[in-house]
Amino acid sequence: MENDDKLDAVFFALSDRRRRLLLAELAGGPQSIGELAARVGMKISAASKHISLLEAGQLIVKSKRGKETYCQLELAIWQEVLSFISMHSAFWSGRFDELEHFLKTQEAVNGSHHS
Amino acid sequence: MENDDKLDAVFFALSDRRRRLLLAELAGGPQSIGELAARVGMKISAASKHISLLEAGQLIVKSKRGKETYCQLELAIWQEVLSFISMHSAFWSGRFDELEHFLKTQEAVNGSHHS
DNA sequence: ACTAAGGTTTCCAAATATGGAAAATGACGA
DNA sequence: TCGTCATTTTCCATATTTGGAAACCTTAGT
Numbered sequence: 001m002e003n004d005d006k007l008d009a010v011f012f013a014l015s016d017r018r019r020r021l022l023l024a025e026l027a028g029g030p031q032s033i034g035e036l037a038a039r040v041g042m043k044i045s046a047a048s049k050h051i052s053l054l055e056a057g058q059l060i061v062k063s064k065r066g067k068e069t070y071c072q073l074e075l076a077i078w079q080e081v082l083s084f085i086s087m088h089s090a091f092w093s094g095r096f097d098e099l100e101h102f103l104k105t106q107e108a109v110n111g112s113h114h115s
Numbered sequence: 116m117e118n119d120d121k122l123d124a125v126f127f128a129l130s131d132r133r134r135r136l137l138l139a140e141l142a143g144g145p146q147s148i149g150e151l152a153a154r155v156g157m158k159i160s161a162a163s164k165h166i167s168l169l170e171a172g173q174l175i176v177k178s179k180r181g182k183e184t185y186c187q188l189e190l191a192i193w194q195e196v197l198s199f200i201s202m203h204s205a206f207w208s209g210r211f212d213e214l215e216h217f218l219k220t221q222e223a224v225n226g227s228h229h230s
Numbered sequence: 231a232c233t234a235a236g237g238t239t240t241c242c243a244a245a246t247a248t249g250g251a252a253a254a255t256g257a258c259g260a
Numbered sequence: 261t262c263g264t265c266a267t268t269t270t271c272c273a274t275a276t277t278t279g280g281a282a283a284c285c286t287t288a289g290t
Contacts, residue, residue, distance in 0.1 A: 147237095148237065149235090149237080159236080163237060163238060179237095180236085182236050
């Protein structure tokens with residue numbers, strides 16, 4: 001897949017708050033489509049479609065276990081997003097100390113969660 | 116503006132490769148709408164619309180100088196994008212050393228450019 | 231004031247995105 | 261095989277996005 005296609009897909013997937021909510025749900029660990037749909041208050045068919053878009057953006061992967069389809073976060077794509085950011089934003093070039101500090105602050109703020 | 120609105124707008128703006136191309140052009144420094152349109156081979160009206168979406172995503176700012184409208188990259192928004200990434204991707208939590216290393220590698224690869 | 235240059239907005243048509251309901255698929259278990 | 265559960269796909273209606281052309285501002289320059 002071309003890099004432009006990949007970035008189109010990942011940014012498009014991220015551009016809808018309901019899809020970002022699904023991602024946030026998955027940060028707690030893998031879940032089936034039905035569980036996800038129930039948690040975020042979507043019809044299953046709507047959830048299925050949104051999840052397909054997240055998959056197209058390579059933000060998640062699906063795997064069947066019995067009748068159910070489990071989704072989990074796919075982590076590799078974030079490297080490409082970050083690569084895009086560092087290549088296109090003058091801000092981050094030469095400012096790695098600040099970046100590190102910023103992220104550590106975030107860590108302190110977030111604290112506990114994530115598996 | 117609500118944070119969700121902001122993220123909707125910035126990710127949507129980034130989800131189109133022509134808009135990302137405009138951003139890449141602007142990485143070389145501020146340019147007028149007409150210059151940008153000519154460089155990327157867009158009609159002015161199309162460029163104007165895309166640029167408005169980049170502005171809505173707070174990726175750029177416009178400023179009038181005489182008859183011309185100059186665009187330049189807006190840097191602050193990347194912090195919010197990065198904040199989103201660090202909050203929603205388990206990958207980055209507790210992996211700041213890797214992140215730092217990755218970014219330094221990128222820096223070495225990119226090397227010279229950016230003002 | 232007149233004209234032109236630089237952008238923006240409006241209007242139109244074509245393409246894409248979205249949600250819900252219902253039909254279709256796939257994977258068990260009896 | 262039959263029925264059921266979990267999910268996907270199809271179909272439909274509505275809404276948003278996009279590009280081009282033309283009309284419309286705004287700001288110089290004369």
